[in-house]
Amino acid sequence: MFMSGNKRITPIVLIGLLLLTPLSVYADGVDTLNVEITTAWTSQSGTDNNHAYLLKFSSNSTFEITTEVTHIQNGTELDVSIFTTWGFEDGVRTAHLLLNSTLQWGDQVTIDVTVNSIDSVVTTGNNFFTRSMDIGTWNQPMADHEITLTTSWDLLQDYNTEDGEQYFRLSFEGHGWQQRVGDVLNSWELGDGVMVTEENTEGESTNMSFVLDSIWKNETITAGLLTSQVIDARGWGYLVITTEEDDTVTQIIANVSDAWINHSMIDGINSERIRLEAGGSMQVDSTNESSSTLDIDAELSVFLFETWDENGVRKLSHNQIEALGDFIIIDDGFRMDISLDGLEILERWEDGNRTQHRENLRGHGTFGAEDQDENATMVINGTIFNLETDIVNGQTVTDDIHIDGTLSGDVQGTFGIVKGIEESGMESNSSGEEFEVNVIHEESWFNITGVNGGNFFEGAGAGAYNNNTWDYQSVNNHWDNRTVRIVWEETGPDASSGDERPQRSPIQNNLTQPETEAALGNITVGRETGLVPIPMMIGDNVRLNGQDGIVLEIVANSVGNDPRDNHNFHVVEWTGVYGDSEESGTAFGSIIDEGPLRGLVSSVTRSFEIDYGSDNESAFLNETQYIDRVLSPSIVTSDENTDPVLISLTLEEGLVVGEGASVAHLVAHATDDEWNIDSVTVDLTVLGGTIVTLNDKGLSGDNAIGDDRYTTQLMVPGLEVGNFTLNVTITDFFGAITQGMGIIEVINDAPRLTSVEFVPHIAERGDLIIVNAKAFDGHGVESVQIDMRIFGGQLIDLLLLDGDIWAGNFTLPNGMTPGSHDLPFIVTDSLGAKQVLRHWISIGNNAQPDATTPYLLPDGEHIATTISVLNTPPQIVVEDLKIIRGDSAATALLEAEVSDADGVMLVRARLGIFNPITQNEDWSKLYDDGSNGDRVAGDGIYSLQLTIRSGIPDGTHTVFLQSSDIYGESTGEVPIVVTLEQKAVVISDGGGISSSSLVMALGIIAIVGAIVVMFVMRKQGGEDDKSNPGGDRFGFQ
Secondary structure: OEOOOOOOOOHHHHHHHHHOOOOOOEOOOOOOOEEEEEEEOOOOOOOOOEEEEEEEOOOOEEEEEEEEEEEEOOEEEOOOEEEEEEEEEOOOOEEEEEEEOOOOOOOEEEEEEEEEEEEEEEEOOOOOOEEEEEEEEEEEEOOOEEEEEEEEEEEEEEEEOOOEEEEEEEEEEEEEEEEEEEEEEEEEEEEEEEEEEEEEEEEEEEEEEEEEEEEEEEEEOOOEEEEEEEEEEEEEEEEEEEEEEEOOEEEEEEEEEEEEEEEEEEEOOEEEEEEEEEEEEEEEEEEEOOOOEEEEEEEEEEEEEEEEOOOEEEEEEEEEEEEEEEEEEEEOOEEEEEEEEEEEEEEEOOOOEEEEEEEEHHHHHHHEEEEEEOOOEEEEEEEEEEEEEEEOOOOEEEEEEEEEEEEEEEEEEEEEEEEEEEEEEEOOOOOOOEEEEEEEEEEEEEEEEEOOOHHHHOOOOOOOEEEEEEEEEEEOOOOOEEEEEEEEEEOOOOEEEEEEOOOOEEEOOOOOOOOOOOOOOOOOOOOOOOEEEOOOOOOOOOEEEEEOOEEEEEEEEEEEEEEEEOOEEEEEEOOOOOOOHHHEEEEEEEEOOOOOOOOEEEEEEEEEEEEEEEOOOEEEEEEEEEEEEEOOOOOOOOOOOOOOEEEEEOOOOOOOOOOOOOOEEEEEEEEEOOOOOOEEEEHHHHHHEEEEEEEEEOOOOOOOOOOOEEEEEEOOOOOOOOEEEEEEEEOOOOOOEEEEEEEEEOOOOOEEEEEEEEEEOEEEEOOOOEEEEEEEEOEEEEEEEEHHHHHOOOOOOOOOOOOOOOOEEEOOOOOOOEEEOOOEEEEEEEOOOOEEEOOEEEOOOOOOOEEEOOOOOOOOOEEOOEEEEEEOEEEEEEOOOEEEEOOOOEEEEEEEEOOOOEEEEEEEEHHHHHHOOOOOOOOOEEEOOOOOOOOOOOOOOEEEEEOOOOOOOOEEEEEEEEEEEEEOOOOOOOOOOOOOOEEOOOOOOOOOOOHHHHHHHHHHHHHHHHHHHHHHHHHHHHOOOOOOOOOOOOOOO
């Protein structure tokens, strides 16, 4: 019967009986009256679910009832109409209540049933039955929760096409984490598994088997609907590709060292990526009806296969093979052996465009054959010196062959073939259209020197045969009929020549983009979802249709207990059928019906078929999942609850530096027997902070999720130094509180330099340098020093002037080498914290420390404390030289004291008139090694022996000295005055030199001097003498 408005059903017949006849009374205790109220959220049409309930009575009697349904949605009570249909089930009376309202997540529904009479007998008590429920989402408690799961699933796709069996299997075993906040459910699963595929297309089969060391799965379900899913797997295994074409079987066996498979559905976009890196072997075996065979045995050094498909479109395809191997071809007495020096196949497509392509083959080998005719025999032996083809980006760039051979037996001679690309350019075809071509020149020859019988070579006799062809061939490798022109010249008994342009040449073909080859295709591996009553009761019938393509109708059968996580959950056990029949799949499991986790599936086993694609393809999913741990909320009563325990409170780094100088990680190791810790807080007020909450969710430096080590980042912004006791508070979900403490160490931070100025900043050793510096420290700067001791200087104390300027001066020590030097500053604060700095922090004129970290300098540029030391030339100390000459040629010692802080590289002298006559160079080297007249080795006195020739006139002469240090810095030319004087002559009384003898001697000296001058001038040359230009042979300017 149907009533609207007040939601009450009052039978008219019952009213009449009450008014017109004496009352009959249903006595209590005759039969036990009971009414079960269960959900009937199913669909007769296969689309939307009915909002309906089934009332099941305790007998098959006739019942007169009043029903009332209260439906609250978004805080408002809806106006509900009820249509009731009576029936029988399992031998008892039933009533089906169909409502006009629609359910939503978060609704509240109450069904009240009053039994007014049974078989026209009025009831007097125990006749009111009610049920209240929250409307929730399958496997999502109304309360927020956080759990970990153990999951194993197996995705199987197995079907046959006209090309053969297609098989895909992906198995997973691992653990996961699931958290629900509001209407968003996030889940992560991490484990390992296996993947096996078999794919057969026309003439080709591909088999893969991988051990997956890591399988990662992430899902986000919003308001009960799967909005994103990512499956990422990595591992290793093997790959076998077998191709059969025209009696030829090609097999590639690859040992896969790295395999990556990624399948995702995000915002409606299905994506699948596969990448394989491998090495292995390639074998080709061909035997046709005429017993011709082709065998290839190659080793794969590189095998790379990568694809990316998105919504059925191939976004990326990369195939790469590099190999070495051997070819054997046998055909009717003919055998060819080829050693493959290199095989490279590379093809890459991105977004429908081929971006990389190469086909390269290089090799050499031998061949031989034997032929018989009319009792004659001919033996052919040949050598393949070079065989190479190279195709790059679809165009042939190399097509070379070189073969030489001999004929023996009853036919003697030689033959050969040479082929290669002679040139490239444009050429017209038969219709006059020009194409880019390679001109491939092939020359072949036969030199038959003797024929002793037989009819070989169509009866050709002895002689020389030569054939030249020029094939004007389109460079595009993927075109057909590529020859647009052919020219030939043939000599011999049947000489010929010609020039032809074949018709319909070339035939242009477009490159064909690789097509997607669906493994999982558009499959979304999801879980059934939909609206359910919370809590669920025996007899509830619910159709879960919230996920497209996955519909599960479940029935609650019984109640029981499911021990999980050291707790005994009270559950309702259910079974379900996917689709319209059990042929599509089944599921069973348990759902919690008591406590804050009611509505959570504690265990489930599913096996069902997923249909997809336009060819009615399908995949099978088998999954088992159960609760591993419950992180929140607590699943025990307060009587069973125990207090949490603080094991330790430590700094992961061991200490933290004050004044904001470092960030450490504060870790509280806390446990709870029920794993229901709600919060862990630490009071940081003693360090200038607040009360901070620690986490065990991998955030703020936490190293691992769920390891009972709660972490937060810690920075001490103030001036606290020493050991500090921190108070920790641990609270569980039942309000049990544990308080503890731990001691941490805060060490003092040393001062920082904020400004350094050297005046001048470029100077020579021995120069006086003025330095001005600024330093910053919360405890006050005690001292600033410059440590020049590493350069042979002193430790310089700077003085604090008015304000915050530390000033001083120092002399650049000789121990500093030329170039740039970062000078070390030693800064010390009032508590003794000290550090050596070679940089200062430029924070700008307006930059100020943050209010929350007043002693932490803002980020700024780190500038080195650099000063540049100029190099200076060596110092030369030398005195003029006076030489008293004797009766004949003599020597004199030229000595100079030369010094340099970096070390003297060379000292030299330009001797002028004292230069030896036989020496071509203008400069002579001085020594400090104890040789060449040097008195003491290494004393800084550089020496050179001068030869005083008799022809050098007396008087004053100038010698020039020059020196350079190890860095190439040289002095100018330092003059030395050398005075030659004649030894005094004593004339005795007994005789003397006659005037005529003196005149003769002077004349001889003058002649000799003139000869010497002419000789020297010829040796040195004038300004125009190009053979000896003179100049600076020493290298100085």
